[in-house]
Amino acid sequence: MFRVEVSVKSGFPEPRGEALQKDIRDLGIATAEQVRVSDIYLLEGKLSHKEVNIICRELLADPVVEEYSIGEAPLVAIEDEHVHDIEVAYNLGLMDPVEESVRKGILDLGITTVEAVKTAKRYYLRGELSAGDIELIRDKLLVNSAVQHVVTSQEKVSLPSAIYSFSLEEVDLLALDDDGLTRLGEEKLGLNLNELKRIQSYFSKLGRNPIDVELETLAQTWSEHCKHKTFKSRIRLGEEVIDNLLKSTIMRVTEELNKPWCLSTFKDNSGVIDFDGRYALCFKVETHNHPSAIDPYGGASTGIGGCIRDPLGTGLGSRPIAATGVFCFAPPDFPHDKLPPGILHPRRILKGVRAGAADYGNRLGVPIINGALLFDERYLANPVVTCGTIGLMPKSAAQMGRQQPGDLVVVVGCRTGRDGIGGVTFASAGLTGEAEAVSPSSVQGNPIAEKKLIDVLLKARDRGLYRRITDCGGGGLSSAVGEMAAETGVRVDLEKVPLKYSGLSYTEIWLSESQERMLLAVPAASAEKLISLFASEDVEATVIGEFTNDKRLKLFYQGNLVGDLDMEFLHNGLPQLEREAVWQPAQYAEPDFAPPPDLGDDLKRILSSWNVCSKEWVIRQYDHEVQGGSILKPLVGVNNDGPGDAAIIRPVLDSDMGVIIANGINPKYGDIDPYWMAASAVDEALRQVIAVGGSLRRVALLDNFSWGNPEKPDRLGGLVRAAQGCYDTALAYEAPFISGKDSLYNEYETEEETICIPPTLLISAMAVMENVARAVSMDCKQEGDRLYIVGTTYNELGGSHYYSIHGFVGDRVPRVNPQRGKKLMDTLSAAMEKGLVKACHDLSEGGIGVAAAEMAFAGGLGVTLHLGKAPLGEPIARNDSILFSESNTRFLVEVAPEDSQRFEAAMKGVTFAAIGEVTKGDRFEVYGIKGERVVSIALAELKEAWQKPLRW
Amino acid sequence: MAKVRTLILRAPGTNCDEETAFSFEQAGSLVDSAHVNELVRGEKLLSQYQILVIPGGFTYGDDISAGKILANELRLKLGEDIQRFVDGGGLILGICNGFQVLVKAGILPPVENGKSQRLTLAGNDSNSFECRWVYLSVDQKSPCIFTRGISTLYLPVAHGEGKVMAEPETLSELNVVVRYADEGGNVQAGYPHNPNGSADNIAGICDGSGRIFALMPHPERFIRWTQHPRWAREAPRQHGDGFGIFLNAVDWVKSS
Structure with a gap:
């Protein structure tokens, strides 16, 4: 066996090492002076030294920037007390795709005798590092013991060839009593007693025991993952009995709306709608939570890979044209010393998931165009990793x-x-x-x-x-x-x-x-x-x-x-x-604190919060332009760095029609009432569609529930509430669900407590746009333009970011009136189709304050707002409540002065008001109810607050 | 007059082939795409085309290093065909991964038999894949036929290994076509204007004849105005900046 080590020539920069050095500093270890990384290739087969040299020179090492060394021993320890080396390889049986490529590359060179290739990475850390430091770096950064190991002595290149000799494995099911069945169900099959009894009686009638593969097949087919047993169960909630939650809420919307453009819903691998009579679009969103908790990179890459195969396997097959990624983690600054054993740090999970999704999506050439990143400590052990894929196919292949x-x-x-x-x-x-x-043996993507x-x-x-x-x-x-x-x-x-x-x-x-x-x-x-x-x-x-x-x-x-x-x-x-x-409303009292006279600092704090801050670091590492269909990118504005509301792509390059992809999610509301969380998520996804110039004429929705253990009545009660919220809201908006997925049991038990993720519902929206030239971005366009608020502001700060930065949850969660909401969105959409709107931004986390600030710094223009002019649904005496209320169905809209009369006429019949203007200056200013100035900040300061947290 | 015929080369992991084909079609060419296996097996013949394009993507996963495996395949299995194609006056365009492939195959800059490649595209200084728009300044001394009449371009890059590196002597011999610049045209501008840390801000080069051109940015992603990141806030233009590159290629073939 030959061992080839390829490293960057000395004197050349080594970005990989520098990035790792930065990660080591982030761990609190400042003494790593230099970090170098080399690639190791173990080659097994009958090879001459000359052939190995050819392989190195012509394939493995770049002649300009790299050098190589060939060893015959697997690993030689280096003798320099200031350099610590660690070599890391994937566990046997987990294929690194590079190995296959190396084999192909060697064959192309005409060398046919290589039988196996294995890769590894070797890290050289120079500096005063204690054994504890090395251990920390190894465990926190270099090795994920679920899939990798430190190479110590003889590293095996290939699995020892194993021989399977057939023997039929019967399981003695017929002999088991209830205790035995329960144990089998819990320990091996994930089935309950009742289910196993059904299986027992099936085989009892046949007069034989099951073969292991039969039992496993039943367990797979009857699993929560495949059968959605909870959603189809018979649920007793107080006096009410719900027979099949899925059919009576989510699917019922689709059935009652009966839209002719829904071509295939809830039966295939993804939901399908008609695009333009010639083509059809399909969309599927999947969660991949558990695998990502254990192996973030592999979990996310196989998450997106699996989700791409859903549209591929829909109808007679569709071409994946875009992808989405919505991820929920614990905050990246979670203290390392509070981390429970066996749990990866959220920063590592975030970095791994981001890299896994990007590496897979980028390599495949599917643009990741829309997503969200949310944070809550309860996602510590159970991150939520959601990937979506949109596919395009000829309409004739839709069924x-x-x-x-x-x-x-x-x-x-x-x-x-x-x-x-x-x-x-x-x-x-x-x-x-x-x-x-x-x-279980992890799954890796290729x-x-x-x-x-x-x-x-x-x-x-x-x-x-x-x-x-x-x-x-x-x-x-x-x-x-x-x-x-x-x-x-x-x-x-x-x-x-x-x-x-x-x-x-x-x-x-x-x-x-x-x-x-x-x-x-x-x-x-x-x-x-x-x-x-x-x-x-x-x-x-x-x-x-x-x-x-x-x-x-x-x-x-x-x-x-x-x-x-x-x-x-x-x-x-x-x-x-x-x-x-069971369902009992949460009891979070409305807080009572004196309103701060100046709201600028609070605005900055909200902009800097993990959920709201700029996600540019993630977005720039996704190829969001591949396939050439990009119309509205995830980042917009004068410097291409403002937070766009929804993405638009042109799926058919020679057509002017577009597809809008948006999402709505806000677990904070679920802590108060999952019903209104669901209603808000539907409203938010649809708002984003409208904000970029779309309409409600052809919008399809997808639901993804990530929840706790449904066997606990309170978790299930919340789930029922959320599903009912979906039904009422989507029906009134006439937006059918076409597909969905649930991931339950997202709970983690420590010796002291059970940590359950917050109720998490992601609503994804796909809307057809007749003419992409009508798209509107959220950045302010020109000084002197008017800013209108469209929609009604209520005293709704329950679950808001404003309360959150003050340490409260609150009780008054934002509600939705979808009948009024539909009229409002239809009216605004019609005004936008007339070309009367120059910028539009949906109001969500952080309310008017955050939306206006984002419009200002994305456009590089000042903004002045007058809170006293905002239409209120109830008396509100506090400036902070108006500025940061998160009431649904609201938009901030920029209109040129010469169009304002026509805009106002077009908006007749719905609530709106001129609330401010775009200014030349570089200041963001807000005046309160009594005309007093409550915010005055330089744009650069706001933008810095927003960009700094995730500028990694 | 016979139609211009363009061949888009596909390999496992090529992923910008369709929009590149669309760009050439819009510029007036007939376009075929061929899997590298089809060329190796002789099922499609390079000699029937005037333009060969190696589009963007991650051929063979960019495993080992970006474009390396396809580069070896071209060099070892199609080397003679490609040489004949070039000698016969054909045009070659390499975009992103295509640039990496052409460099590592020794096609651009041309490497004499037995000599080693002296230029490479290394990992970005940021150690990250970067998807962002960049300003490019076209070197007016360049013989490149693809950029005739073009002085600046605004195009997206999307790559993790785009840093041009070579010894100063090699750099000085290059036919540089496009350099990363800031909005004002300063070709010494640093990151993020130069998104990868390329020497001399080099974004694209050509051979001495100007008929082989490769660049890291993606002209096929900006052939229409609505692909511009700020089209929704700026005065409309008829075409995207990248379109001229395709049009020049097709027009050159038509006129020669």
């Missing part, structure tokens, strides 16, 4: 396909390994302090493998080579094949599934969650063409079985029947859950 008996089951894309076995059942149970120890798959799949779609498609996600083949074959039946020969390495049992093959795989139903006559098309772009396509007409799931391994389940039982045998819910 799910249908296979015929005799069609072949074809798996395409990457090979199958032991990745993530048990991931689904894991996602359905709470985390404990043992999170790291019990984590964006280039996925890109290859997308490119060739869409060719196959256009050539009509398959009849149906779905993605392999949670549950792997067991879910994908099981669901696709529900109406027909299927037989699968598991030994035909191509494997990454030997030694997998039939059960592991069936359950593996290896990434970058899709499943196709291919007519036998097309199979050869399809396989050779895939081969032409170096993507594997393999026939693993055949669809039948016996409505049974039959699994074979080397000719042995290893599973035989009735599709009807598999898909409809799950007993409905019965759940108890």
